[in-house]
């Protein structure tokens with residue numbers, strides 16, 4: 388299994404919540420990747436949520452997180468002998484890592500009263516700061532079997548299952564915060580549309596406070612002042628929509644849904660949770676500049692600002708890199724901008740820190756898989772959700788060419804990882820094809836596909852490879868954050884110009900681009916041209932630099948840390964949220 392993580396926070400203590408009821412911002416997310424032992428996340432969305440809350444803990448911003456508990460997790464990934472993904476329930480016990488709270492609230496689902504409890508987790512910064520996170524759970528004996536099962540799977544089940552989960556999250560979440568006594572909340576931040584039913588609960592509260600049974604336009608304005616929304620998906624099919632009939636069976640909709648607001652979030656017989664969040668938020672943003680531009684077209688005429696994602700540096704920097712920063716940039720954990728001073732760190736120390744992280748990764752990979760990886764070989768990492776638009780096979784488009792580059796210019800080895808959603812057959816087929824190309828790549832290129840990409844494996848990978856590859860189909864990568872994790876570890880990115888990389892790429896300085904910018908592209912996927920560009924750059928620029936001018940390569944590593952680590956971090960991101968969205 389994974390090596391122990393020296394930064395792991397101590398096990399949760401049965402802590403009274405009292406002292407922390409001062410939260411002013413409630414952050415809602417369907418998934419949160421708060422800890423290696425808590426498998427209630429599938430990928431980037433959950434990591435971003437946790438990193439945001441870590442940054443809040445670090446800057447002592449009064450915040451509380453709200454998410455759902457999934458007793459079977461997302462899933463545990465295994466492969467059969469044919470390289471086909473098999474999903475297993477994750478064996479974990481909330482009791483061991485979370486603290487049960489005694490308060491209960493209820494929501495009405497399809498006429499049934501469903502009881503909800505919360506489990507508490509404290510997420511920590513590297514220092515003293517901590518922020519509470521509530522994991523909502525319907526797994527109580529007083530609920531029916533079907534209602535208990537709402538706390539089993541993340542992104543499992545059908546539309547109705549999903550809608551009921553989102554009622555628990557949005558409506559149950561607000562009720563739980565009230566019940567626990569969070570009386571100072573001023574702002575509700577929805578991380579993606581899954582939680583946007585919370586706006587209906589806030590509307591009802593406003594109306595009730597004024598002694599009305601139905602909300603008015605004044606109530607709507609009051610709710611807008613309290614809500615902020617971050618969209619993450621640049622394709623309309625990626626946004627949750629439910630048939631209006633189904634929604635009306637599950638919950639009571641306010642009369643405005645059929646009145647003045649008909650057509651705003653209920654249209655064509657459906658309710659769109661993204662539109663619902665748009666309608667009731669005073670601030671909306673995309674997660675990178677390009678993503679915001681694309682979203683403005685997709686959701687015209689909504690006003691959509693941009694706050695580019697960031698990662699929590701103390702969580703993602705490897706131990707050797709942290710030691711290097713401690714030597715040369717005292718106070719960097721509290722002041723992420725100061726990471727720019729890494730530009731003056733001695734090159735040998737940057738190289739040594741990376742070598743240590745690389746040794747740790749190669750040792751792990753060889754021990755787990757017997758892949759025979761060599762620590763002296765240029766190692767390319769590719770790890771992310773396995774799905775069509777991420778184009779995981781791009782680097783394998785022309786296997787003979789890749790072998791030639793490796794044979795002539797200097798050896799290459801590849802490490803892949805990533806889960807496909809259980810219903811994403813195309814993603815699973817892509818993984819299978821990658822695994823099956825392993826033999827064809829030999830002997831010039833060693834390749835391995837690692838199972839069970841999670842927080843722990845991500846930490847090893849982003850620090851231990853020499854080059855971080857990302858080849859999405861533009862403009863579909865909203866932001867991407869794994870490349871930022873690589874950057875703070877001195878691992879240059881080699882990526883298609885999309886998401887954050889449009890902002891982070893200075894060619895040959897912080898890494899390298901693949902293919903033209905989206906606006907210079909023709910319609911459709913340009914696989915052949917992108918693949919050619921990828922091979923050309925590997926052959927002519929990257930491999931020669933790595934083997935022929937090691938100091939030059941280390942200089943790119945150092946620049947990636949200083950220029951990109953100091954900006955693409957959660958502390959800068961949270962400051963922007965505070966100024967633009969929370970207390971504007």
Ligand SMILES: *Cc1c(COP(=O)(O)O)cnc(C)c1O
Pocket residue numbers: 429430431432434770771772840841842845846866867868869870872
């Ligand atoms: C960071 C991270 C992601 C998201 O990475 P992208 O580059 O946005 O695809 C997904 N899964 C895990 C485990 C991560 O740590």
